[in-house]
Amino acid sequence: MAFQMLLNFFLAFLWMFLKTSFTPAAFVVGFFWGLVILFIFRSYFPDRFYLHRVVAIIKLFLLFIKELILSNLNVLKHVLKPKMDIKPGIFALPIDLQKDWEIMLLGNLITLTPGTLTVDISDDNKILYIHAVNIDDVKESVDSIKNTFEKAIMEVSR
Amino acid sequence: MMKTNNVILETATKVIVFIILLFSVYMFFAGHYEPGGGFIGGLMASGAIVLLLIAYDIKTVTTILPFDFKKVTAVGLLFAAGTAAGGLLFDKPMLTHWFTYVNPPLLGKMSLHTAVLFDIGVFLVVVGVTMTIIQTIGESE
Numbered sequence: 001m002a003f004q005m006l007l008n009f010f011l012a013f014l015w016m017f018l019k020t021s022f023t024p025a026a027f028v029v030g031f032f033w034g035l036v037i038l039f040i041f042r043s044y045f046p047d048r049f050y051l052h053r054v055v056a057i058i059k060l061f062l063l064f065i066k067e068l069i070l071s072n073l074n075v076l077k078h079v080l081k082p083k084m085d086i087k088p089g090i091f092a093l094p095i096d097l098q099k100d101w102e103i104m105l106l107g108n109l110i111t112l113t114p115g116t117l118t119v120d121i122s123d124d125n126k127i128l129y130i131h132a133v134n135i136d137d138v139k140e141s142v143d144s145i146k147n148t149f150e151k152a153i154m155e156v157s158r
Numbered sequence: 159m160m161k162t163n164n165v166i167l168e169t170a171t172k173v174i175v176f177i178i179l180l181f182s183v184y185m186f187f188a189g190h191y192e193p194g195g196g197f198i199g200g201l202m203a204s205g206a207i208v209l210l211l212i213a214y215d216i217k218t219v220t221t222i223l224p225f226d227f228k229k230v231t232a233v234g235l236l237f238a239a240g241t242a243a244g245g246l247l248f249d250k251p252m253l254t255h256w257f258t259y260v261n262p263p264l265l266g267k268m269s270l271h272t273a274v275l276f277d278i279g280v281f282l283v284v285v286g287v288t289m290t291i292i293q294t295i296g297e298s299e
Contacts, residue, residue: 007173011180018184025265030180037179044172044222 004050008034048158056155063152067113074114078133089135090119093128093146100125102153109149164213171213178206186281187274196277200284207289216296227289234282241276 008031015030016022035051042049078086097103103125107118115133122129182202189195210219245254257271 007176011176014177014180015184018181023266028264033180033183034176037176037183041175041179041222043224 001047001050001053004038004045004047008038008050010034011037053156056152060152060156063148064109064112067109071112071114078115086134087136088131088133090129090131091135093130093143094126095128095150097150097153097157098125099157102157103128105153106146106149109153110146113146113149167213171209175206175209178209179203182206186277189277190271190273196280197284199277200281201288203281204285204288204292207285208292211292211296216293227286227293229286231283231286231290234279234284234286236279237282238276238279241272241279244272 011034012027012030015033016026019026019030039049039051095103095106097106103121107121107128110116110118110128110130117131118128119131120129121127182199182205185194185202186196186199187194189199207219207223210222241255242253245252245256248254248256255272255276257269257273259267259269261267
């Protein structure tokens with residue numbers, strides 16, 4: 001990904017030098033034509049066309065914003081409820097992610113999902129220990145949320 | 159014959175091909191006000207593909223660019239014929255061209271000219287014909 005991106009920037013600057021117009025507009029045009037050329041030659045590179053990964057990062061960011069809003073609404077509901085009918089608990093979640101930054105990202109995203117909090121990570125980086133506010137109804141739905149998160153992170157790092 | 163290891167050529171090709179292709183795009187768009195145009199742009203683009211053919215082999219290049227270059231020629235001819243006939247739709251003689259100025263955000267004043275479409279046709283025909291010639295010569299034993 002880094003190579004394709006660097007090459008794209010290099011081509012954009014090369015375009016500016018060919019045009020001898022050092023304006024943002026020339027940069028955008030050069031970047032666009034570099035992108036077109038890279039797209040036509042996408043199977044020349046060992047990894048995927050880098051725009052796929054950029055799209056995956058944007059998707060993950062939007063997912064993060066959505067979950068942030070939902071979790072805050074959920075907390076608001078719990079605070080405003082007159083009765084304290086919650087069942088807190090801690091459960092383990094096995095994960096398939098390997099790189100440190102992926103686990104960091106997943107842990108932080110879980111902390112921001114409605115009603116869950118990453119408490120600890122096992123020493124071999126295979127299991128996340130998660131504290132849930134409401135373990136009854138949350139457990140299954142949270143598992144599905146984590147599937148979407150884990151999938152989205154894998155989409156970025158694949 | 160022993161197969162030589164041309165890492166240096168292949169690695170250099172990885173970057174140089176894109177520089178040549180960008181220069182061919184630049185040449186293509188320079189055509190209206192400066193030296194350049196569809197023909198030289200197309201030749202340069204096919205020159206980049208020939209460099210790929212030199213560094214790798216025909217099989218690799220066909221997996222990188224899975225086009226039938228005879229069809230590329232046909233599409234180019236369609237472009238040229240289409241823009242040539244376009245004038246007839248507006249009660250003008252054949253090959254009449256038309257242009258306008260547009261102001262897209264960020265890019266500033268641009269003139270759009272239908273001659274560019276004709277030039278795309280020239281570009282594609284030149285790329286298609288050159289690549290067909292080189293590939294058919296290269297493939298025959």
